[in-house]
Amino acid sequence: MHHPRLALALALALTAALTGCKKPEAPPAAPKPSSLPPVKVETAPVTHEKMPRLLTLTGSVLPDRQSEVAANVSGRVTATYVERGMPVKAGQVMAVVDSKAAGFQATAAQAQSQAAQTQVNLARQECERADTLFGQGAIPRAEYDRLKTQCTAQLYQASAAQANADLAGKLAGDTIIRAPIDGLVGERYVNVGEYVQPATRVASVYSVNPARISISVPEPAVGRVQVGQALDVEVSSWPGRAFPATVRFVGPALRAQTRDLIVEAVAKNDDLSLKPGMFATVRLVVGEEELPTVPVDAIKTDGTVRRLFVAQGGSVVELVVKTGLTREGRIAVFEPLSAGARVVVRPPPGLSDGSAIAVQ
Numbered sequence: 001m002h003h004p005r006l007a008l009a010l011a012l013a014l015t016a017a018l019t020g021c022k023k024p025e026a027p028p029a030a031p032k033p034s035s036l037p038p039v040k041v042e043t044a045p046v047t048h049e050k051m052p053r054l055l056t057l058t059g060s061v062l063p064d065r066q067s068e069v070a071a072n073v074s075g076r077v078t079a080t081y082v083e084r085g086m087p088v089k090a091g092q093v094m095a096v097v098d099s100k101a102a103g104f105q106a107t108a109a110q111a112q113s114q115a116a117q118t119q120v121n122l123a124r125q126e127c128e129r130a131d132t133l134f135g136q137g138a139i140p141r142a143e144y145d146r147l148k149t150q151c152t153a154q155l156y157q158a159s160a161a162q163a164n165a166d167l168a169g170k171l172a173g174d175t176i177i178r179a180p181i182d183g184l185v186g187e188r189y190v191n192v193g194e195y196v197q198p199a200t201r202v203a204s205v206y207s208v209n210p211a212r213i214s215i216s217v218p219e220p221a222v223g224r225v226q227v228g229q230a231l232d233v234e235v236s237s238w239p240g241r242a243f244p245a246t247v248r249f250v251g252p253a254l255r256a257q258t259r260d261l262i263v264e265a266v267a268k269n270d271d272l273s274l275k276p277g278m279f280a281t282v283r284l285v286v287g288e289e290e291l292p293t294v295p296v297d298a299i300k301t302d303g304t305v306r307r308l309f310v311a312q313g314g315s316v317v318e319l320v321v322k323t324g325l326t327r328e329g330r331i332a333v334f335e336p337l338s339a340g341a342r343v344v345v346r347p348p349p350g351l352s353d354g355s356a357i358a359v360q
Contacts, residue, residue, distance in 0.1 A: 038358040039351055043311050043342040044295050051332040052325045053287040055224055059215035061235070061278040064266075065207040067180045071196040073097055075175060082188055082203055088179040095190060095202050097175040127151040183207035184272075211274040213245055213265040215282050219254060222261050224286045226250065231284040232325075233267055235274065236304050242283075243267045243274060285325070292337040293330040297346045299323060308333065309344040309351060311359065316344060318353035 075097040082094045130147035133139045139147075186204035190196060213233055217225050227250055232242040245267035254261050265282070267274060299321070300307040306323055309316040324332030337343075342359075344351065351357075 036356065038314065038356040039348060040360050041309075041311075041316075041344045041348065041351070041357045042346065042360050044298065044345045046292050046294055046333075046337045046339055046341045046343060047330070048290050048339045049293045049327075049330065049332075050288050051291045051293060051327060052285040053289045054324050055221055055284040055286045057215050057217060057221070057282040057284060059213050059233075059265075059280040059282050061233075061274045061276055061280055062212040062214050062264075063183075063206040063208050063276045064210050064212050065181055065183065066186075066276075067183075067205045069094065069177060069180060069202045069205060070198065071097060071177060071190075071200045071202050072198050073175055074197055075195070077190050077192050077194050077196060080188060080190065080192060082179075082185045084185055084187055086185045088183060088185060088205060090179055090182050092179045093176055094179055094185075094188075095177045097177065097196060124151065177202050179205055181205055181207050206276060208272060208274070208276060209269040210266045211269040211276075212248075213267055213280055213282065215263045215265060215280075216258070217261045217263050219259045219261070222254070225261075225263055225284065229284065231265060231282055233265070233274075234281045234283070235278045237275075237278065238273055239303055240301055241273075243269075245282075283325070291324060291332040292335065292339070293327075293332055294337075294343050295345050296326055296329055296331050298343045299331060300347050307347075308335075309347050310337070311342045311344060311357060314358075315354055315356050316351065 077095055078098050079096040080094070081092075082088060088094065126147060130139070130144055130151065134141070134144040183205045184207075186206050188203045189201045190203075196202070225247060227247055229247040231245050231247065233245050234242055245265040247263055248266045249264040251262040294308065298308060300309075306321055308319045308321045310319060319335060322334040324334060326332075344357070
């Protein structure tokens with residue numbers, strides 16, 4: 001018969017032996033770093049050159065002329081001939097108002113004028129007769145003054161009747177509403193069947209070629225702007241495109257609240273790319289300064305953001321940069337780039353900050 005204590009000791013010894021024979025678990029293997037092949041690129045050196053010094057300002061695009069066309073007559077609209085965006089010439093018919101009522105008024109006024117004119121000769125004869133009688137002493141002064149007043153009033157009434165006839169005729173002609181200027185229709189406010197009053201807006205017309213650029217010039221820069229100065233205008237709708245413009249008007253005084261001067265420039269707008277209401281960035285040349293320059297093809301443009309990739313060792317550093325004017329295929333960069341540093345020309349798709357590169 002086995003002793004209980006001896007059996008327990010044997011069991012513990014067997015467990016310890018089995019535990020000592022078991023191998024420890026190996027730690028998990030570290031993942032191998034994934035490495036993409038280097039991107040093949042072409043590079044070019046940064047050079048420092050004398051480039052135009054720019055003054056960057058902000059502004060808004062305005063139409064050269066704008067007109068809100070009113071009906072100038074009462075009546076019901078019988079026809080419309082324009083739509084939004086349609087080009088029109090000065091004098092072109094835009095809408096027609098029912099002319100019947102205006103025609104009746106013109107006819108009645110003309111008849112009244114003719115009736116008044118028949119009294120003109122009689123009034124003149126009365127005036128001449130009064131002069132003769134008064135000169136001969138046949139009538140007293142009071143009678144003479146009364147006759148003169150009556151015949152003079154007849155003449156004035158005839159003139160007033162003719163003026164009313166002329167006005168009625170004009171109103172009858174105003175039932176044909178015409179464009180006052182050459183331009184594009186911005187909005188048509190009336191439809192056929194609507195009743196209009198003289199002050200009712202019928203349509204808006206914009207003349208947008210040339211376009212006017214209203215520019216805000218801060219007080220410290222006022223002395224650098226003058227009439228006839230050339231500048232470039234950029235808008236976000238056309239990234240990378242500069243619209244040449246010329247300063248035409250310079251305001252006489254600064255605005256008290258904002259301490260800036262309003263200047264207006266004029267830009268050719270043959271293709272109508274500049275739309276009234278656009279926000280404009282204006283670049284004005286005010287001298288020369290030495291700036292880093294890179295090839296134009298080294299700048300990658302995404303909307304209004306411009307990027308540049310600088311080669312450092314076997315990778316690239318991506319920089320968001322501000323650029324200046326272009327000269328002989330190189331563009332000024334407003335970043336502290338060292339002369340001789342190399343930048344990627346024509347950055348390939350997918351190139352980003354830290355990408356490995358292989359220079360061709």
